[in-house]
Amino acid sequence: MANINLVGISGSLRKGSHNSLLLAEAARLFGNADYAEADINLPLYNADDEEAHGVPAAVDALARQLADADAILISSPEYNKGPSGALKNALDWISRSETKPWGGKPVAVMSAAAGRAGGERAQMILRAFLVPFRPRILQGPEIHLAASHEAFDGNGQLTGDIYVKELTELMEALRAEISS
Template identity: 70%
Template sequence: MSTLTLVGISGSLREDSVNTKLMREAARLFGSADFIEADIEFPLYNGDVEASEGVPAKVQAASDLIGRADAVIISTPEYNKGPSGVLKNALDWISRTEGNPWLDKPVAVMSAAAGRAGGERAQMILRGFMVPFRPRILQGPEIHLAGAAGQFDETGTLTGEIYVKELTALMTQLRAMTGQ
């Protein structure tokens, strides 16, 4: 049995991002795997730039990483009732690379936000954004981490029992989708 490769994408670039913490906790609960965080700090998508300069190397690297992964975790914040512009921009850029790295890829999506809905709207919109790429997105359990700043201890470990239980179930299903 070979070691699985799990790629994580956080829709937040903030240093102390609750979405990055949630993504890392998901990876921990996924279990044994080579976990790699994709860097999605890309320039804004511009078709003229793509035409004159091509796909930036950083974008191609992220696309290749997704293509080689056995599974992907995406955690999105909710900004103004939707996913972050950073995440949407990354999806747009990656869609411009050769092939489709998302095709049939097992993907788990989750969200963390300050509000009581935990980013539910952003997550639903993100799921819609993913449709053209045709990944295999897990339908549940849905993880909407509400009041996210207070859900982690000082080491970044998720503390809410119900959230840990649900995230563990989601990661168990994601692992099963990889065939291991």
């Protein structure tokens, strides 16, 4: 059997993003799989631009990458009590692509933020954003990585045993969801 194809979407465009680190840790803990992080650095959605120029090639490539995935990992920071604008913009653009990658796709959602709630509000809102696309969103365990600036060692690995345990459980649930 071919390797499982995992695609991660980080809601942060920042180099060295804690959400990108969390996704990489999730992929590592998932085990044997091909993993790639999607590029969501897209132009702002504007219906006039879409009408004049169509859906950008980068959006179609992103939608195809997600469609080809066996499962999707999404991690978002919390900006002003919600998911990042970059992530919402990517979801809006993907919805405009002829490729409809989300239907029935297993999706694991997580968040990493500097605050003590670990992006809990952003994650709740992100889950609601995904509902119209009808993916199979895993319900838990929920990963809200608090004080994310202190959560990784120099090699980018999680240091808190409880987070490693829960992220491992989430990845085991994702693996089971893929094979169901």
